[in-house]
Amino acid sequence: MHLKTLTLRGFKSFASATTLELEPGITCVVGPNGSGKSNVVDALAWVMGEQGAKSLRGGKMDDVIFAGTSGRAPLGRAEVSLTIDNTDGALPIDYTEVTISRTLFRSGGSEYAINGNSCRLLDIQELLSDSGIGREMHVVVGQGQLDAVLRATPEERRGFIEEAAGVLKHRKRKEKALRKLDAMQGNLARLGDLTAELRRQLGPLGRQAEAARKAQTVQRDLRDARSRLLADDLAQLTAQLEQERADERSLKQRQAETEEALAEARGTLARLEAAMSAESQQVSQAGDTVFALSQTRERLRSLQSLAGERARLLGTAEPAHQGQDPDDLEAQAARARASEEELVTEVEMAREVVETAVDARADAEAAAQAAERAHAAVLRAAADRREGLARLAGQVAARRSRVEAAESELDRLREALLEAEQRVEETSRELGALETEIGGGGEDGVEGLDVAHEAASEVLELAKAEVRHLQEQVTTAQRDRTAAEAKVEALELSLDRKDGAGTLLAADHAGVLGSVAALLGIEAGFEDAVAAALGPVADAVAVAGVDEAVDALRLLRDQDAGRASLVVGADGPVPAPGRPAVDLPAGARWATDVVQVAGPASAALLTILRDVVVVDDLARARVLVRDQPVVAVTRAGDLLGATRAWGGSAAAPSVLHLQSALDEAKAARDEAAARETDGSAHLERARAERAAAQERYDETLARLGEADAARAAAAEQLGSLGAAARAARAEADRHRAALEQAQTRRAEDELELEALVERMTIAEEEPDDGEGSADELQARRDAAAEAATAARARETEARLALRTAEERARAVSGRAQALAAAAEQERAARARAAEREEARRLDAARALEVQQGVAVALEAIARSVDRAVAEKAAAEEARAAGSEQLVAVRGTVESLTAELRELTDVAHRDEVARAQQLLRLEQLQTRATEELGTDPDVLVEEFGPHQLVPVYEGEVAVRGRRRRAVVERDEEGNPVRYAGDPPLPRGAAAREDALIARTRALHEAGLRPDDPAATAVVVAAAGAEPAEEPAPDAETAAEDAAPGEPKPDRMIPYVREEQEARLAKAEKALSRIGAVNPLALEEFAALEERHQFLTDQLADLKKSREDLLQIVDDIDERVQQVFAEAFQDTAAKFLEIFPRLFPGGEGRLTLTDPENLLTTGIEVEARPAGKKVKRLSLLSGGERSLAAVAFLVSIFKARPSPFYIMDEVEAALDDVNLGRLIEIFKELQKDSQLIVITHQKRTMEVADALYGVTMRGDGVTTLISQRMGEREAAPATA
Template sequence: MYLKNLTLRGFKSFASATTLRFEPGITCVVGPNGSGKSNVVDALSWVMGEQGAKSLRGGKMEDVIFAGTSTRQALGRAEVSLTIDNTDGALPIDYTEVTIKRTMFRNGGSEYAINGDTCRLLDIQDLLSDSGIGREMHVIVGQGQLDTVLHAGPEERRALIEEAAGILKHRKRKEKAIRKLNAMQGNLDRVTDLTAELRRQLKPLGRQAELARKAAVIQADLRDARLRLLADDIVTLTEQLAKEEADEKEVLTRRRAAETSLKQAQERETELEEAAQQAAPALARATETYHALSRLTERLDAVRGLATERHQNLVAVQGEVVQRRDPEELEMEAEEAAAQEEELQSRLEEAREVLETSVTERVAAEDALHREERRLESASRAAAERREGIVRLSARTESLRGRLASNEAEITRLEEAAQQAAERAATAQAEYEMAAEESAGLEEGDAELDQTQERFARQLSAVDAELNQLRDAERTAEGERAALAARKEALELGLAHKDGAGTLLEAGLPGMLGGLAALVQVDPGHETAVAAAFGAAAGAVAVRDEASATAALELLKSEDAGRAGIVIARAIPAVDRAEWPSPPGGVRYAADAVAAPAHLSDAVHALLDRVVLAPGAEVARELVSALPGVRAVTPEGDVFAAEMVHGGTAAAPSLLEVQAAVDEAAERLEAATESAKRVAVELEAKKRERAEIAAAADEITARRRQSDRKRNESAQRLGKLGGQARSAEAESERYAAAAAKAAAARGEDAHKLERLEEELAEAEEIAAAVEEEAPDADHRDELSALASRARATEMERRLAVRTAEERARSIAGRSEALLAQAAQERRAVEREAERRRNRAAQATVAQAVVESARLSLERIAVSLAAAEAERVAAEKEREARDGELKTVRARVRELSVELEKLTSSAHSGEVARAERRMRLEQLETKAMEELGVDVPTLVAEYGPRVPVPPAADADEHAVPLPYVREVQAKRLKVAERQLNQLGKINPLALEEFAALEERHAFLNAQLEDLKKTRRDLMDIVAEVDARVQEVFSSAYLDVEREFAAIFGRLFPGGEGKLVLTSPEDMLTTGIEVEARPPGKKVKRLSLLSGGERSLTAVAFLAAIFKARPSPFYVMDEVEAALDDTNLQRLLVIFEELRESSQLIVITHQKRTMEAADALYGVTMQGDGISQVISQKLDRPA
């Protein structure tokens, strides 16, 4: 086995796929510092399962993925695959080449594969461990590993030897057995506690189970009676509800009709009110239009008068003849005009003051009119609201009156019903007492049946006890058989050693007879003595002839399977026992205690030549002294001879002893199997006996059921009568409570009615008083006329102001004009003509204004008449609408009262139905929750129309009887009394007792199994400890020997040795290293120089490598600190190691490179990516 290929892709500095092909021998990996040489070592560790990031020279495991450079991006995963040549079959897998691959993704995920098949990390570690490559990777010596070895503790050095010796699998086997033992101890304690607790619980639970058997029969009758009574109640209530719901439909029809009529009336009332609200603005607009047109008429009349006067003035001025005047006259007229202008301005100011007074009066009159109109509108709304409130109070009053009447009738009905129910309860109670007396007489005469039934029950109980004992015996026998089978299997595992003898037995070579221990039979008690007498031959393999022995040796060497003893059957001449001295009495030769096949008899006698069995050491010494040439063995395995004594404590049982134990276990297993079969036969016979007794008991039970059926009929009648009495009494109480509740409601309603009547009377008085004081429209009309007069007065005064202003404007500047007239006399003629034209135009305009005002007044007169007619029509429409609204409101009150009565009636019926529905729901809930039966099933199977089947103890010709409530009530009462007489019952006692009894037997069997299995596991642990001690002792001795030799070669004249810290305990002892270089007396490693310490560590590792060779070793710069002399010595060691192992060395030393068979150069350019070149070297022969 050797490493063949290593492929790196994305691992550390190897960004691209890089493959290194190795050959047997020494391969050196060289290159400058930092080029990535050690990454090859890290890749090997990583692909073989290394889990420590620090061991890979990183902070976290993701650091092994290529992190990228300035010229290349980082990769998302790292992948390393290692191909191993397995031609020699060193790895336990059926492939000549094994490829291990490990992949890590940057998100932390990992994948493992063996030959392309996905696997676990544990699978890879298990595969490599069988070839001496453990989890600690002692075959890979990385940078700083030498220092770790130097500073390692004794236990850590022991771990290196254990890993090289392949002890890990034994440790794992022991740890697994100890884990099972620890887990088993807890189970053993729990099972022991549970078994004791169950034993305490069985006796009281058995008594409870007997009571539960009797109660089960009574409870069946009790349940049947309860179901039938409950079904009767549900059917009765359902029929009553159906009838009341039919009556409800008629009331609902009438109520819906009343609701429809009321809704229509209320809608009409709403329409009329909305129409009134909508018409009010139209009436206000008509009135406002009339008054506005009146005001406009007055204004146009004033404009027409002013225009007429203006026209007359212009015509008069136009007719005047302009005469020329002299300047003096004009100046005199100017003075007169100035005085006249002053007078006109004074009159104009007075007219304006009068106009302002008129405007103020007109605004006040209009404000008063608006306030009066708003007051009238508010009063109208308040009156409507008062009328509506009175209607609502009237409806509520009538409704309460109807409810009071209904309550009176309901109270009367409830009182009568309570009285009737009380009478029914008294009658039912009397009948119940009579039926109870009759039932008491039916309970006599069942004593003989009871005694017979109890006798059969005792017989069944005894047979069941015997059955349980047989079942326990069967479980015990089966448990003993299983434990013996497990012991035999465990002991057989102890025979399957993976050593030379085991390899030969597995190979099945021609002439192979088998293991000597398996071929011979030793008398019991002499196994240890005979094994000691055989010595190494106890574990030997027997072959037919010398050729077979030679073939076996060649196989061991070719497969490097270790050493083995071989006994040749035909190579030994027959032994002449006549030459043996006669032993004293009570002592016999060992050959007499061994039986062997004929072809092996001579060989066995030769191996046991003159060996006697001595009872003790003292007798053995005497026999050896008295009988020349005789060897004596004791039962403890101590061998005494004239020239030597061999003995002590055995490291582990011999194969003869183990084989004897296997044979004994096989015999006991066969006996246990026969015992189990015998118990099974007895168990079947006892089961048949129990079936016969159970059949007879069933016949008695049937007869008892017939008797019980007769009593059940009586009990049914009692139950029915008792139920009727209780039901009638409860019904009377319910009716009385309902009557009291109705009386309380009546009192509350009467109080409410009195309060409502007072509120209604008060509201009607207030409404009457307000209607008497209701404002009329006369005051509003007066205010309207007053506002019209104010507007007319304002118009007249406004015209007076405008006339005064016109006159003032006409005379304004007259004096200046007269003064200037003299200067302008010459221009007067020309301007006079122009003025005449203007005056004519103004006169025409004034005439047109007069005509337009006339026409407007005529049209406004028409509009005013239409507005007056519209206002009158709106007033009439309002009066008609108010009359209809009054009628509709009266209809609404009547319908509200009728609807309230119908609603009260429906409410009363709904309350009664709700009570029945509630009662029905309670019964349905009771059926489901207490009895576990839904209503359809209950009515279908237990309803009053379903016949009652005969009782269990009735005559076989008995027929089902019709349902009678009194009978079922009596039946219920009897069952309840019988159940009470039994006292408190545990309903689960039967199941609990059977389960507890079965569990107790099961736990007893399990307890024995656990104890036996624990003993077997303890044997396995002891066997593993012996094997570990044996393998470690052998490995340590070899390593100790190799270390002394290698140290002497690396340090000529020096001395090095390994020392056990606890030689008395080879299972846990540590290992100390003592090194004394030549010329020095120190032994402690800490006092050595750096080179000496490194060389000592190398010597220790090399000693392990040579003592327990591994297929390959990887060393990273282990010789870096050595000088040429020491390096040469180390290379000699490398040359020796290459004979059995493949070496991969990371180095800077040229002399190391010269010793290599192949070179790999690792370089790194400026891109930070490692590259590899290879060169195979031709070594001199």
């Protein structure tokens, strides 16, 4: 046995399908770190059943699925298949080649297979365990496995040996057997308790069974007496019904003869009434003609009067227009305009006066200021002379410097002002050009776009409102149609007949005209009245004739489809039947007037309704029926006749009412459908109009938007230019204000300089006091001040005069224009008054023409009215002549109708009596079926009064013996039999079966045996037993008695009083017995059988427990034997292997508890050469690895496995120890197949085949295989 192939698909780094061809010997798998060598070992362990994710170097099991790389997507499953060569039969399976497959899906599902057949993981583990490969996987020595061996406890090391020896399978079986024993112990305890409880229940239940047997005998007498009394009632009632049917046939013959005579009289009456109807129609038509012509004449007279009145009103002149003369208004406007011009002239003159006053005030103020300065200069000169000329000269020089500086600042400000004014002029020019351009674009165009957009918006809103309105109409119509369709469907289901009438309508039989309800057209509100008048005929089916009626009845009988009422139509035209000669009170109507019917069945239906009158309530019906030979029906559906009445509270809707409602619902459905169709068409048109309006709206909105955008852009540019112009003006204003301030400061500086120079000159030239000059200058100053004050007063007066002139001009401004507009409006009003006057003249002419035409028409219509009145009088005379003959025929019809009504009432009373008898018969038959479970005919045949009654007298002794035989039982519930006890009566088993059937009925009724109602259920169940065949005598009855039933002692004739007494006696006896458990017999037998079954099962469980205990002992003995042998062999091999790996060293395996081979552990003692330590933990790393290898190799050699897998076990060894290990590999190669993962060159040299593992840039592992006998490298199968 060896591994042949290993195929990986999606396992860890093996993304693509990769196959390793493995052969006997040593196969080395080499490659760089991280290339996926150890994944081969993980794949082998995984496919052989490894369940630990950590053992596979992962965190969870789905880590074995290829997770994807940067260049390759992740996979959804991992699959590994291992093919084993089983030519030597090492695996217990009938195949020379075994393929084990394992698949894991990323969703968590797993699949296992052996040779392609699905299996369990347990099946794979048990298959491999027989060849020394267990769940611990000691044959797979992966990375870190040596440390696991070294760290293992003695008990875990024992597991390695047990796995190699195949003991683990026996241990699992032992554990399974012990679990079964634990579970069995609980079952044994529960079974013992249950058996004891059943033994306790057997005694009371036996006593209940005896009481049930007593009740069974009484119930038999009860059933027999009840059956015979019921059969007697059925026989007597059947005989009475036969006599009633004979009387019914005679009555029907008389009724048919009377109906024939009545039909003939009614035919004559119908012909006369038809003639009278035609004459009445002529009279009615003549009256309608007279009425119509009279109405026309009245309308023409009204029109003539209206035309005359209109002509009179239009001939009256309209009041003259009152208003001012336009020429006067224009003259007033001219005078107002001249006055306005004069006031404007006055304003200009006043403005000139103000300007002159302002100049004069300025001059006076300047003179006053000069005088003030001269006076001040004189005063300062006197002071200056006291202060000194030197200081004055300094002030003059400083002030002269300030004047020069002010002059320079003025030059600069003048230049800045000039530049600002140029910018103002430039921006103003551009702004004016842009305003001209915008104004040239025209406000009219924008306003036109606004108007068009608003119009389009209004049209769109109207279109949308129309669409919403039509949509609501269509939705309402759809809702109404849906509701009407549902109502039609419900009414059609209600009218769907399931009786014989429904069969005829569904069969579409020839000659079937349809249901009477469908043929009748009834005026709204009269459905209940017509339904009451028709009675059963309302549910009938109309046929074309007598032959068709016979065919329809045969069809119903042949198909056993039930019964149906038929209305037979006439084969040819039949005149409508006449009505009784009765004067109807107000509010009453003939039933034939509220229905419309056509076709062959019309005569028959109208005949039924010919003497029926519809009234409002029962009070009017009573008066009408008491005085007239008619049948009255109310609108509520109450019928009242001289000999019959029918009605009452509300009943289910009649077929006529349902048919009328169906017709209304169909009409409503069709009307709603029409409204829906019409509304949908209008809606489509409205939607098209809305779409067109939307397009127009969008178009005008777009154009308006474009115009607004253009205006916004121009406005933005205008705003920019305006801002620039304002900024330029502001700058110019600032420079101008600064210039004015500079000029003012320079002027002030110059004045001060002049004053200083003047002071200095005066100081230099006039050394004497100037007090005389000062007085003169003060006088001048005062005179100049007074002149300035007078100038300011004159300026104020001029300004007030100007303000007054402006107010007067403003008051008359616009008056001339208002007067001109009023003149124009007055001329327009006078033109409109002239137009109205011309229209009135034309209307008056037309009214006169109409008045003349109506007069000619009135003359013609008067002649037509006279002719119509004459024709009406002639028709009324003809109708009066035929009335006398009609009265005589109606009398004949009324007498025959009364006779027929009497016969019908008698037939109805007989029918009611028969219905009561049939109801009584049906009740008796129902009792026979429900209480006795017997067909009524069979009951009369077997238990009728003609049968003899059996008598039973010898059952007491048998019951006494039966009681002891059944009830007495031993402690275990088994029945006790005494010597000399007679056998049970023959047929006891059959009676037990009958009791079982009755107990089943009790179960179906949901009652307990001790329930008070249980007795009635048992009695009914007893009635379901087959009746005994009647016996003419005791011997025959005894011979025909059913097996298990007691034989009668004698037979006696039937006497009703005796059977009634027998029934009462049986009922009293059953009452004395009291509550009986009718299930006691069955329950007792079932309980006894169950007790015996549980006793047998208890014995079987005890026997099974003993067998399991024996199996556990055998397994323990086998485990001890196999483990002892395996340990001895392994210990001997360890003594051989250890010195080879540790030359000069000593090592051995010992048991921790040699006395208990089932639980003892294994210790490893290792002492390398030159050392005294024996504990593995004190050895070096290489020594520890060699010791672990020695332990594993000892197991391998003691219990060889078909193959071993080594994953870098020699990584920690030096060259010398590696050589020793390789020699051991060569020895293992003789009996087993080795797969070695290695980096050591020397290990590769001893291999029979090499697999090179590499990983490409995409993160996927690939393989290169090389047999050592070949030198050509070839890719591994993928």
